[in-house]
Amino acid sequence: MLPPKNRLKKVRDFNLLMKYGRWANGWLFDLKYLRLDMVKEFFPKKVDVEEFQAQLLVAFTVGTKISKKAVVRNRLRRQMREVVRLLIKEDKLKKGYFLLFVARKEALDKEYLDIEREIKGLLAKAGTV
Secondary structure (H helix, E strand, O other): OOOHHHEOOOHHHHHHHHHHOEEEEOOOEEEEEEEHHHOHHHOOOOOOHHHHHOOEEEEEEOOOOOOOOHHHHHHHHHHHHHHHHHHHHOOOOOOOEEEEEEEOHHHOOOOHHHHHHHHHHHHHHHOOO
């Protein structure tokens, strides 16, 4: 599991990401990312700017179009989460980003190493590694 301080949960943060974020597309996943120092004027009014800008929040989605079975979707989500958790634990990801990983149908039958390679490639595209 990701540490709670690294989970993208708040609706206001999702709205900020969806409105101002950029896409990095891969073969197995898409990554919507937002570099927080680029949108300082849209920060919430009641938060400390330095603290807000220094966070790294991540979310994962696997839609029902990928698979109708929750077991399959949850397994893929757990694998994605584990790759990112290890990168955060090893301190290889830069702070100051909101990240949203969106799975594609091609990711279903892939091995863990393929998933890891794809996520690292997307993070490199986004400039977070």
